[in-house]
Structure formats: structure tokens, C-alpha cells
Amino acid sequence: xxxxxxxxxxxxxxxxxxxxxxxxxxxxxxxxxxxxxxxxxxxxxxxxxxxxxxxxxxxxxxxxxxxxxxxxxxxxxxxxxxxxxxxxxxxxxxxxxxxxxxxxxxxxxxxxxxxxxxxxxxxxxxxxxxxxxxxxxxxxxxxxxxxxxxxxxxxxxxxxxxxxxxxxxxxxxxxxxxxxxxxxxxxxxxxxxxxxxxxxxxxxxxxxxxxxxxxxxxxxxxxxxxxxxxxxxxxxxxxxxxxxxxxxxxxxxxxxxxxxxxxxxxxxxxxxxxxxxxxxxxxxxxxxxxxxxxxxxxxxxxxxxxxxxxxxxxxxxxxxxxxxxxxxxxxxxxxxxxxxxxxxxxxxxxxxxxxxxxxxxxxxxxxxxxxxxxxxxxxxxxxxxxxxxxxxxxxxxxxxxxxxxxxxxxxxxxxxxxxxxxxxxxxxxxxxxxxxx
Amino acid sequence: xxxxxxxxxxxxxxxxxxxxxxxxxxxxxxxxxxxxxxxxxxxxxxxxxxxxxxxxxxxxxxxxxxxxxxxxxxxxxxxxxxxxxxxxxxxxxxxxxxxxxxxxxxxxxxxxxxxxxxxxxxxxxxxxxxxxxxxxxxxxxxxxxxxxxxxxxxxxxxxxxxxxxxxxxxxxxxxxxxxxxxxxxxxxxxxxxxxxxxxxxxxxxxxxxxxxxxxxxxxxxxxxxxxxxxxxxxxxxxxxxxxxxxxxxxxxxxxxxxxxxxxxxxxxxxxxxxxxxxxxxxxxxxxxxxxxxxxxxxxxxxxxxxxxxxxxxxxxxxxxxxxxxxxxxxxxxxxxxxxxxxxxxxxxxxxxxxxxxxxxxxxxxxxxxxxxxxxxxxxxxxxxxxxxxxxxxxxxxxxxxxxxxxxxxxxxxxxxxxxxxxxxxxxxxxxxxxxxx
Numbered sequence: 001x002x003x004x005x006x007x008x009x010x011x012x013x014x015x016x017x018x019x020x021x022x023x024x025x026x027x028x029x030x031x032x033x034x035x036x037x038x039x040x041x042x043x044x045x046x047x048x049x050x051x052x053x054x055x056x057x058x059x060x061x062x063x064x065x066x067x068x069x070x071x072x073x074x075x076x077x078x079x080x081x082x083x084x085x086x087x088x089x090x091x092x093x094x095x096x097x098x099x100x101x102x103x104x105x106x107x108x109x110x111x112x113x114x115x116x117x118x119x120x121x122x123x124x125x126x127x128x129x130x131x132x133x134x135x136x137x138x139x140x141x142x143x144x145x146x147x148x149x150x151x152x153x154x155x156x157x158x159x160x161x162x163x164x165x166x167x168x169x170x171x172x173x174x175x176x177x178x179x180x181x182x183x184x185x186x187x188x189x190x191x192x193x194x195x196x197x198x199x200x201x202x203x204x205x206x207x208x209x210x211x212x213x214x215x216x217x218x219x220x221x222x223x224x225x226x227x228x229x230x231x232x233x234x235x236x237x238x239x240x241x242x243x244x245x246x247x248x249x250x251x252x253x254x255x256x257x258x259x260x261x262x263x264x265x266x267x268x269x270x271x272x273x274x275x276x277x278x279x280x281x282x283x284x285x286x287x288x289x290x291x292x293x294x295x296x297x298x299x300x301x302x303x304x305x306x307x308x309x310x311x312x313x314x315x316x317x318x319x320x321x322x323x324x325x326x327x328x329x330x331x332x333x334x335x336x337x338x339x340x341x342x343x344x345x346x347x348x349x350x351x352x353x354x355x356x357x358x359x360x361x362x363x364x365x366x367x368x369x370x371x372x373x374x375x376x377x378x379x380x381x382x383x384x385x386x387x388x389x390x391x392x393x394x395x396x397x398x399x400x401x402x403x404x405x406x407x408x409x410x411x412x413x414x415x416x417x418x419x420x421x422x423x424x425x426x427x428x429x430x431x432x433x434x435x436x437x
Numbered sequence: 438x439x440x441x442x443x444x445x446x447x448x449x450x451x452x453x454x455x456x457x458x459x460x461x462x463x464x465x466x467x468x469x470x471x472x473x474x475x476x477x478x479x480x481x482x483x484x485x486x487x488x489x490x491x492x493x494x495x496x497x498x499x500x501x502x503x504x505x506x507x508x509x510x511x512x513x514x515x516x517x518x519x520x521x522x523x524x525x526x527x528x529x530x531x532x533x534x535x536x537x538x539x540x541x542x543x544x545x546x547x548x549x550x551x552x553x554x555x556x557x558x559x560x561x562x563x564x565x566x567x568x569x570x571x572x573x574x575x576x577x578x579x580x581x582x583x584x585x586x587x588x589x590x591x592x593x594x595x596x597x598x599x600x601x602x603x604x605x606x607x608x609x610x611x612x613x614x615x616x617x618x619x620x621x622x623x624x625x626x627x628x629x630x631x632x633x634x635x636x637x638x639x640x641x642x643x644x645x646x647x648x649x650x651x652x653x654x655x656x657x658x659x660x661x662x663x664x665x666x667x668x669x670x671x672x673x674x675x676x677x678x679x680x681x682x683x684x685x686x687x688x689x690x691x692x693x694x695x696x697x698x699x700x701x702x703x704x705x706x707x708x709x710x711x712x713x714x715x716x717x718x719x720x721x722x723x724x725x726x727x728x729x730x731x732x733x734x735x736x737x738x739x740x741x742x743x744x745x746x747x748x749x750x751x752x753x754x755x756x757x758x759x760x761x762x763x764x765x766x767x768x769x770x771x772x773x774x775x776x777x778x779x780x781x782x783x784x785x786x787x788x789x790x791x792x793x794x795x796x797x798x799x800x801x802x803x804x805x806x807x808x809x810x811x812x813x814x815x816x817x818x819x820x821x822x823x824x825x826x827x828x829x830x831x832x833x834x835x836x837x838x839x840x841x842x843x844x845x846x847x848x849x850x851x852x853x854x855x856x857x858x859x860x861x862x863x864x865x866x867x868x869x870x871x872x873x874x
Contacts, residue, residue, distance in 0.1 A: 169696055171608070173609055175573050176803070251795065257600065258598060260698070262606075262609065267662075268661070357700065358625035358627045
């Protein structure tokens, strides 16, 4: 199920795009994530692009110049689209072939002579757009540490519900309000009721929070009534992005029984613009989370040896915060947390297989998200709800401002990257959003 | 907010389409619901159509013949589309103008001379399709009788949660698995655990159920961050249909805590093909449900005098069941329940306004559903869960077969209609689905 490591991952590869060779870049030639952009100054037509250093390779222009001529026709047709859906629909064989071709094209001393026309657009001149038309959005709850942290706040003696270790718990989220990094977040209004109040009020949320999540886009889908076996699951995933599942804790707490989160979440969900393919992540695959001995094994439909051995991803995620006052005083963003995606109780393949186990159809471009990525240790919790113990232990910013939850002007910046010995760094870029009142 | 009653509602109107004048038809000239179809024999291109008696008026052909020449250009363009989304997006002014034109065109002794080309397609020769591309699907829980009936089964001493009378409780459903009437339902598999079992099993659902609901399609939408005031809400609704929210009670019971229903619902949701416009329903508007004195008033953002006086709809809904054995023995479907939509605790306008109250954007073609329509009396419960008290009181079919939940071969048929003194009957047609193993 996992994609093989090949020449495109060679850490010694260099690109003729100089900025792609700089230490610390998120987008070296080993990454090649896909996105959709338009050129601010020139045409406003969205094109598919690939991030390389501080540049974007314009796939539409590549097609026009005949640089993809040897590729199968459905693949070049998909590269001319204004969203990634068609490319996603082709499945993992297509991403693999295309990635090979792009790697060769961008390689220093590649066999290819460079075209005269400019196939690169500086990121600084591009407006990034949502990478796909997202039909349905599903959010999971796959970190046992997050589930336990949150559970402790509400049920100190019984933090984890009985189904957690059997079911990759998830719920349907709102697709229409998924927005791209750098779109401002309006503080939502909603019904809320504290334990002290006898009736609810309708007011702006006072307990606005973020959740650091990892998202994954469906590549080729499945028909209604068909399920996807665990060992086939990753073939149906195109790639990953970062997700900020903004949450209004006061609205959520009052509304969520018995049918789950609704308006406490649906006002906005932010995603990062670049979709890192499963192909690029091949060197960073690792065993699935090691369940404690006392825990039950996954049910058969959620178990395979390959998933157990390679279902995890050694991906580090971080959350940074910058208040308006910090920006005024030129104080850089402060890091609130750092965690690893390999600590998730459920793998991506398990989430996808579970989702289709009742015959539910997934469509190309659908987005699934992991739920908050939190670790066991202090400093690894992916939401303010956890960090501040529901506001009871506020944190102090470098400006001496205190934070229980987000204030107007606060900017949340999420980062993700894979780094390990003997591999080129593969980064996700940033997922940013600023709260406005 | 409510649409006015005008000449198109005149109960004395007759059509030159004879079948539209027959007593008991769902589709007299006073109704004119919209759908999408293609001709089985001829072109496979989907056209927008309007149901009239046992015929479909083909709006594409009407455009081709110049019958809509005096209509505004955006409206005729929308009538040439292969889904209702563009027509929905234009808003209620457009539906009103178009409905006027259609009424005149189909009227016996109307001012119009009939075109020679055939603008009618017999329903028997048409394949009906989903009326819109549904971006997001939201399911509410707006019947206090349903919420209480279900609550009693789980919490006998505290059936109704504290938030119910304040919050029009809802959750996001799955858009991809919304299917049209007459599509078969595959019995879903999933995790389930009875109280007696210590660990869950993965198996076909044994507690498969239907839920009788009313759906409503969003017409013109709203921008992210903007909410829709209660008195403007109905202007953003295009029309209504019937919804069968199939539910696997065993899967649902095990998975739903703490994030709500997921795989217990997402395997299929069936809708009826004809969208009955709010314009057609104008004569059947009635006061919103009269809350008992002890109940709190709706919060300000959910209250308006007009909604209180006219927010309800005098719409009767029925559920019929036909088992394989009944069909073999030529026994007609048996009625399981009948209820009125005017008994809903929350109005359609309240649900829509609540949905946008946090700034969540609705898009044209989005589907919202009411939740199960149940009344207070025996015989008015819209699900088997309620009728059989979670299977503990099975019902007997005319064949002496017993039913706790649905068996393979069972066909569920839902109907809806508005009937009252001095008005022509406005029907919804049927929403049908058969369970296959």
C-alpha cells in the first residue's frame, strides 16, 4: 500500500531553481507539492502549480510548451484544469508518473534543456486558491491524547469513552466554509450558556480556539455501496495539508448534545495551500502508533501488517501565535506547541477504510482531517482548550498579555514538516489565520 | 417573508394537460414543482422539467421554442441548465416570475397558442435525476415529539436535553450519498455492540430504519461571515422535497458519542425528485407550533411575529411499507404513520437563520432537512425506532410477517401533500427506496 522510495527522493538532488536548494526550505525538489494559483498581475485564470523553493512551476504553461508530451493524455488534460480534482481522480499511478517528470524537469543537470518561456511564477506574485472543489469534509478524532485531555476536562474520572479504542470516531464537517490560509476569521456569534446561567444568551463567542490538524485529500474515490480495504486505502489518497479546525468552545459546549459539533465549528476551517503527495512522504513512513498491551487490537477490517508497520508518518506539526501587540512591537510569533503525527492512535488508512466500511462513497477532492494532533507531553497539545485547561491556566505571551482563548487580532500560524537523517526536508508551508472582531 | 397568494393558486384553474385536472393528482397546475430528468429513449442530456399531471413540461424545449422570450435573460439561461442550482441562485423573484409564466402556459384557455413541437414528456418515459448539485447537507432535529420519543428510549427520566427548546439542534450530514427515489439501499455493515457483548463486532446492520423528513433547498445563498435574519430566511429557500434519512440504529448507537451520527447515516439518504416551491405552498402556511406556556420563547434572533403567525406549513406526511412477500401476494403497501409538518417545534425559517447565525455560508442547492417528523399521537411516529419502541414492540404486516426493523426486500414509500378547504391539492410525489441485502 505504501508508495516506494525512488530516485525522486534522493537527498543529493539539486534543482536549477536556486531557492529550492537552500537549507530549511519547505519545498526542495524532493517535495513537489501541488496547489492552485493565479498570477496577481497577469491572467486571473487559476492554474495548477507545483511549489519549488520560492517559486511556482506553472503546469498549464508546461503543457502549452509541450513539456509533458510523453505523458498520457488524461494526465496532461488534468494538468490544464483549474482545480486538482481531475488529477486527484486519476489515482496514484498518475501522481507517480507526473512527479517523476517534474523531478527530471526541475533537476540541475537534468536531461531536459530549459524552455525559453518562463514556466516559473514567483510565489510573491501569486494568489493561492483552494486546491480542490471539496465535496464533503469529514473530521476525525484520531489522537488518543487529545481525546483524553478533552475528556478529562468534562469527565475527570472517565475521560475516554468506551468506543474510542475500537472506532476511529469522526463526524461530518462543513465544506462550504473551508477557506485558504491567510483568510481572516470573523469571530462567530452563537448561543452559549455557562453553568451559572439559567438561560442561554446569543453573543460573540468568548472561547474561540484553534485545533491543529492534518488533512488528507481523496484521490480516486469509491462507488456508493463499495468499501475500501485497509491495504488499498492509501491508493485512494492524493496528499496531505494542514488544517486549522477553528472552534468556538462556548457555542460547541451548549449545542453539541446529542448530535455533535455544528455551529461551534462551521464558521470557518482553514487549510494550507500546498498538497504534499503521499509519494513525497514515502521516506517518512513509520510504524503505526504502538498500542499499550492492555488495548484491544483493531478489528479485522482495520488491521493489516503493512498498516501496522508503515501506516504512520513521521511528521512534526507546530502552532505559533502572534498577537496584534506582538506584531506592533516586532516580536516574532511564539510557539505554543509541537507534536508528532506518528503519535496518532489511528492511521490515515484506518480512517479512510472506516469511512467507507458502511458503503459511504468518497469523491475525488473530498477532505478528511485527523482531528487535533496532540502528544502525551506538556507542550504538545494542539488546542488552547488543552493548553490552558479550558481557560483555567492562561498562558503569558512575550508582551505579558495573557491568553485563555483567542483575542481579536491574534494570528495563528501552523507549520508541518518531515525531517530525518539521510532525507531532504519535506515541508507543508504554513496555515495561517487572523481573528477579527 | 411569506410569499403572497396570487392567481396561480386559484383552485378553479384547469390545465390543457388533462391528467393535471384529475382529483387526487399531486401535480395540478397550482403546484408546478421543479425537477431534472432525461428522456429514456431520446437524448440523454438532463433537462429541467416541471411536473404537470402525469407529464413533464420540458423547460429546455420551451426555451428553444421561444416560449420564455419575455423572461429576463438570466432566468431563461437558468432554465437551459442541467441542474436547478442556477435557478435556485437567482432567488425568489425568479421563481415567482417563472411560475407565473408556467401557469399561463399550461392553463386551459390561456392566452397562449400552443406550440406544435411537443413540450411535454410523459413521466413514464423519463428518468428522473437529482434536482441539484448538493454542496452541503444539514440535518436538523426539529420535532419535539421525535426528540422526546427517542430520548425516552435512552433516558426514561430525562428524555429531552436542556438545550432542545433553545437550539434548533442540527448536524452535518453526508452529501455524496444523497440518492434519488427508487435507488436501492444496500444494507450497511458496521461496528455494533449490544449491552450484553463486551467487545464490538463488524457485521451487517440488524437495526436498519428509515426516518420520514422534509427537506428544503437553499435558493440564493449568503456570504461567509454574514447571517440571515429570521424575516429574510424564507427568501433564501427555493423549495421542499421529501427525505428518507436511512439510519442503522446499531451502528449509530455504538459510534455516536461524543461527535454525533456518522456511519449510521452516511450510507444513503433518499430524496424525492420534485421540488415543491415555496410559492406553491403559500396557501398552506399556518402559525408556527404553539409552544406550551411553560416553554421559553425563542431567543430574539429566532423570533419574529411573521414567523410565529405564518412560519408553519400545513403539510401531511405518510410512510408506507411493502415487504417482498406483500408484493408477491399483491397486497398493497400498508401505512405505518401519518403526521403533520405543522407540528414541528422549529420552523424552516428558524432552522435556516440558526444555521447562518455563526456566519456559516449556505450555497444554492444546499439541502437542509427537518429531522424526523413525528406527532404526539400514536400512529404519527416517523421511524420504526419510535413505532416499535426500539424493536421491543414489533408490528404485524398484513402477511403476518413481524417487523422490528427493516428486512431485505422491504420497500419504504413516503408521501407528502397539502390539502385544505378551498385550495387545490399540492402533492410532493413519492420518495421510495428498497432495502437489498
